Amino acid sequence: MTLGSLFDGSGTCPLAATICGITPVWASEIEPFPVAVTTKRFPNMKHLGDLTKINGAEIEPVDIITFGSPCQDLSIAGKRAGLNGNRSSLFFHAIRIVKEMREKTNGKYPRYAVYENVLGAFSSNSGDDFREVLRQFCQICDPSADVPRPDNGKWLHDGCIMGESYSVAWRVLDAQYWGVAARRRRLYAVLDLTGGGSAPKVLFERESLQQHFEPLEQTREASATHPAECSTGNDSLVGLGCGVRVAFDNHPQDARYTQLDKVCPTLTARYGTGGNNVPIVTEQLSSYTLQIRAGCEGGGKGALIQVEKSATLSTVQTQTLFTPTTPADKTNPYEKLPPWIVRRLTPQECAMLQGFPPDWAADVPHTDSAEYKMWGNGMALPCMLYIMEGLAAELSKGAEDGTSS
Secondary structure (H helix, E strand, C coil): CEEEEECCCCCHHHHHHHHCCCEEEEEECCCHHHHHHHHHHCCCCEECCCHHHCCCCCCCCCCEEEECCCCCCCCCCCCCCHHHCCCHHHHHHHHHHHHHHHHHCCCCCCCEEEEEECCHHHHHHHHHHHHHHHHHHHHHHCCCCCCCCCCCCCCCCEEEEECCCCEEEEEEEEHHHCCCCECCEEEEEEEECCCCCCHHHHHCCCCCCCCCCCCCCCCHHHHHHCHHHCCCCCCCCCCCCCCCEEEEEEECCCCEEEECCCCECCCCHHHHHCHHHCCEEEEECCCEEEEEECCCCCCCCEEEEEECCCCCCCCCCCEEEECCCCCCCCCCCCCCCCCEEEEECCHHHHHHHCCCCCCCCCCCCCCHHHHHHHHHCCCCHHHHHHHHHHHHHHHHHHHHHCCCC
């Protein structure tokens, strides 16, 4: 089982594929920093560069091609130029590569394609852009296929099309329901080119160990009333320290700050354009213990500082405890400091909010801006992992039936 990743970014698709036993063979990405990261993480994966210069008939055939073409022209946050915009029109190059590979291999490869984009795709150009996306998918196998507009003009957030030699299914997945503490609602579409009609099975008809149907616990009202109780369900937002954290969405255009539940706002590429665009996190301070270790004559081991933990107790108390507390007298600002600090979300926390290890990019020299941008443009790993699990199951089933490579 093999995979090729277009618009590869942080390497979400190759990583999800690897976890599921699928080999990432090649990838296309033009941003230097993500390329450096995935080159380090997937040394055997070939980088093809600019996809506009890729000929699908000349690259190694793969079972799965994934692509999340640039969303700026489809997003409601952009100018909404649609699929014909300079960036979102790269979608058609991905379709071209799939068709070229299919023609070269007599319809054998790829067997599946996976598409990801923003929810603005449903409404862009009054819904005509998503209709065109589906039409392009269907016409890979049936050039005469057409897709009618919905009766009410609005696309449902989940659905499928069943053809004689293909099937297409789409669904909206929100990362906060899949084990990470971040909102990220994205459109995912699966195209089955095998004729087995398995696209709906991949997206709808199974359970995954990755899925969590409950959002991360308490309501927004509870967060506002009792911020100290609002820890993240899986510690994704806890990240690099201890204590409780509450996220605030930052609206740089009008200086508004909106308190959220225990999930982070959707990560965006604008985080890489300056600190004021990064969400604010309020973090409850932890208790520290300090022990001065005198040691032998002539010097000691120095200070031992530990977070939420005591040094080894002895018959002589040698520790000092520093613990932040809320002022008893709120009118006296000098009595004691409150147990909260305010800071920006770190790039490492952004990695964890996308489901990645915090050190995913640690071995590659870079600026914080470059890493913020990479995560803001990326896909949530748990959502893609769910899809890859389904694709791996279908490909394995085909191999057992003798219908797969």
